[in-house]
Amino acid sequence: MNPKMNIMIVDDEKVVRESFLHWFEKIGHNVEAAASGPEALARLAQVPFDLMFVDIKMPGMNGIELLERVKADFADTAVVIITAYGSIETAISAMKMGAADYLLKPFKPDQLTLVMEKVNQQIKMNREYDYLKGRLENITRFDNIIGRSTAMEEIFDLILEVAQSDAAVLLIGETGTGKELIAKAIHAKSARSQHPFIAINCGAVPDSLLGSELFGHQKGAFTGAVQSRKGFLEVASGGTLFLDEIGEISPKMQIDLLRVLEDRKICRIGSSQTVDVDFRLISATRRDLEKAIDQSTFRRDFFYRINVIKIDIPPLRKRKSDIPLLIEHFLEKYSHETAKHVDRITSEAQALLMAYDWPGNVRELQNVIERAVVLSRNRSLGENAFGFLQAPLPAQSSGKSLKAHEKAYIESVLSETNWNVTRAAAILDINRVTLHKKINRYNLKRES
Helix, strand or coil, X not given: CCCCCEEEXXXXXXXXXXXXXXXXXXXXXXXXXXXXXXXXXXXXXCCCCCEEEEECCCCCCCHHHHHHHHHHHCCCCEEEEEEEHHHHHHHHHHHHCCCCEEEEECCCHHHHHHHHHHHHHHHHHHHHHHHHHHHHHHHCEECCEECCCHHHHHHHHHHHHHCCCCCCEEEECCCCCCHHHHHHHHHHCCCCCXXXXXXXXXXXXXXXXXXXXXXXXXXXXXXXXXXXXXXXHHHCCCCEEEEECHHHCCHHHHHHHHHHHHHCEEECECCCCEEECCCEEEEEECCCHHHHHHCXXXXXXXXXXXXXXXXXXXXXXXXXXXXXXXXXXXXHHHHHHHCCCCCEECHHHHHHHHHCCCCCHHHHHHHHHHHHHHHCCCCEECHHHHCCCCCCCCCCCCCCCHHHHHHHHHHHHHHXXXXXHHHHHHHHCCCHHHHHHHHHHCCCCCCC
C-alpha cells in the first residue's frame, strides 16, 4: 500500500480541480487545490507537499514558471505537469527541468494510477538518497563541529594528532568561532576522555575570585569561606582544564599558573599543604598575546608554556563554504526545538547570508537562524527574515545584485577547493555542468 501523501492540484479550471480532489480523497490522500501559481506558492510556503499536479497553461504565472519556482525553493516536492496532447513537447522540456512526469488531457483513472506509481517510486528513491546524504553530512560533523572547508578539515586532522599527547594547546580565534567545541573535541579523542572536562572563562571571573576558583580554599581562609572547597585545578585532575580568554588574567595569576604547570602541585588558599594535580591544559584567546608581551601585560615565559601547540581557528568569513551546511544544521535544530515546520531557506536569502561578513562568526549565525525560525510564519525563510542584518557586505562582493553575490560566492568556493570543480559543485549543491556554465557566464578564471 502506498503511503498517505499531501497533494496539491494547481489548475485554473474548477472542474479539473474538483475531479482531482474527489479522486485523491477517495483513495485516502490529503489534497488541496489552488487556482493559480502565486496561490500555490503561498500555500507551499506554509505547508509541505509531497506532490503537485500543475496545469501547464494558466493565466499569469504558467506551469513552467511555477515549476521553476518550486524546484528552486521546494526541491523535494515532486511536480507532475498537466498538458493537452498538442503541448507534449513542452511537457517533455518540463521533465528536463525537474518535473517528475506529465499527464495528458483528457486522462483516465488508470493513467493517473500509473503516474502515481512512478512518482511514489521516485519519492522513495529520493528519501533513500536523503538518508545517504544525511549519513554523508554526518561525516562533516566532527564532535559537533560542523564544516567541510579545507580549513576545517585541516583542524579536524590537527585535533586527532594533538589528542594523542598531553602537550599544552593554545587556540587562537575570534569570538564565536567555536574554540570551546574544539577543546572538547581534543578532550573527547584523548586518553583522558573518561575524566572531567572543566571549562572556565577567565574574562568573566574577577581576578580577585579567580584564584579561589582555580586553587580552592580552606575553611576560614577569608571572609565568607565557611567551608573548605576544591578548586578547578583539583577537580580537573585526570582530565582536561580549558581556560578560555586566558589573555585576560593578571601577571600575578600567570606566575601562579606557571608554577603549577611546572611543579604539578597546588596549595589551596589558606593552606600550606601541597596537593598533586594531573590535568591537560588547553587555553584559548582572541587577543594577540605576542603584542601583549611587547606591552608587558602578558609574561613571555607563561606564553611559551601554554603555547606548545597552537591552532588558529579561521573566522566564518574565511570559510564561507561551510555556511550552507551550518544553516541546514541550525534550521533542523530550531525547527525541532520550536515545533515549527521551518525547513527551507530561499536561494535569495541564502545569497544574502553568504554575502554577510559575520563579525560574530558561527555564534552569530546560530542566533540569526534561531531568531528567524522563532518569528517565521512560513515554512521557508526568505530575504525579509534577515532584513535586520545591517553590517557591510564583504569587500569581495563588489555589487549589490544577487548575481554579484553569486559570482563572489562561487569564486570563493572554487578558490577554497583549489578549483576542484567536482568538490566545488558538491559544496554549492549543484551539478558539474551547471557549475561550468556559471564559470563561463561570470568569466571566472583560475589564478596562475
